[in-house]
């Protein structure tokens with residue numbers, strides 16, 4: 001069985017305890033590798049390495065043109081490992097290989113995007129009257145701890161790490177215990193081959209309650225970036241509050257698309273395929289509800305159920321697989337339980353509704369009709385391939401249904417009327433609005449983040465930069 005290691009201070013290392021975590025292939029349930037399991041001593045080593053590189057000002061004193069060149073070299077090296085690394089993501093996470101490779105390519109793009117900004121982060125001079133010259137300086141926090149989930153094991157690292165690096169922070173990344181292999185081997189190899197000075201980027205894996213908790217409360221950490229569930233997000237915020245350090249918080253979602261009567265239904269179907277059935281719906285911004293006008297509901301339901309039934313089920317590493325597995329048996333039970341609860345509450349499964357009897361952890365692509373806003377399936381994040389259909393008659397009613405959730409990560413609108421689309425976008429309480437295409441506008445340059453319990457601060461785009469920088473004001477008596 002292949003053993004994978006932490007990447008600390010520029011080299012691959014076992015845990016000091018020599019403990020390992022088994023990693024499963026969710027398409028078969030078989031063990032595919034073992035990853036070193038970080039305990040307190042390993043977290044200490046990673047934080048100390050990061051702190052040393054920060055205290056030695058390795059990145060801070062590097063001429064900015066050189067930092068930008070280094071970031072472009074990292075991007076090049078990431079592209080070189082994308083095919084091999086993508087294959088491993090597909091084995092550990094289950095997703096289609098094309099989407100897995102894209103995670104590496106997106107990460108390369110994040111590095112290129114922020115390489116272009118790293119030498120453009122400027123302070124200001126502030127007129128304060130005669131006798132005093134006043135200016136501001138933007139400074140990194142120091143050690144940035146980044147804790148990531150399993151659904152996008154590389155891309156979630158890419159968007160935080162690239163911004164942390166561009167702003168001069170040193171990083172410790174804790175990968176998810178279910179999907180750590182591609183980062184431990186391929187991403188770390190890209191950093192190594194790009195000659196990233198040691199200590200600037202450290203990648204460890206360990207259990208959340210143990211290594212994650214210890215890292216987030218570590219006295220050597222100066223800023224936290226957390227991507228994951230609301231339950232864990234609250235724990236991270238408590239840890240950050242104890243030390244009074246800032247945290248970027250990217251949590252779950254329960255996102256609805258509103259379908260107006262004039263919508264192009266082919267676009268809705270395409271969005272359902274990508275937005276709720278890709279990666280088996282294990283996407284924070286999944287299109288988990290459609291709020292559909294009464295006049296077109298029957299027609300759309302027929303198209304959606306045909307789509308759900310037509311998807312080819314299989315592992316992401318097998319050609320043409322469209323409906324890939326849920327990450328674990330436990331998660332599959334949970335997702336199936338949601339479908340059951342919806343049906344018991346009065347929804348009708350017009351497609352799917354159960355787990356699939358085969359090796360691995362597969363759930364049928366499910367479309368639930370006649371869902372009402374009070375049902376659990378309409379309120380809670382499912383994180384599986386279940387699309388709930390709710391009906392409306394009046395646009396204000398549709399917006400109330402879409403906003404009736406504690407989350408605010410994404411929302412969508414399908415209409416040919418741009419005036420109606422922008423009116424709706426203004427009223428939706430959400431960090432991302434997709435018009436006529438789910439995920440429209442999701443690039444390295446566009447800010448991403450949540451409203452309400454989906455979190456705060458932003459990742460990606462220029463808006464993310466200030467989450468990784470602090471402002472120092474300097475006044476000089478002339």
Ligand code: NAD
Pocket residue numbers: 147148149150151152156174175176177206207208209210211212213214216227228229230231232233235236250251252253283284285381383409450454455
């Ligand atoms: P999770 O909260 O269980 O775990 C996320 C990470 O936190 C893992 O690395 C885990 O080991 C670690 N962790 C767990 N307990 C911890 C603790 N007490 N202290 C510190 N770290 C701890 O989430 P998950 O199940 O891995 O991911 C799914 C969730 O992530 C969903 O809710 C999804 O919507 C969300 N997500 C959000 C975004 C976004 O950008 N908003 C992106 C992807 C996923």
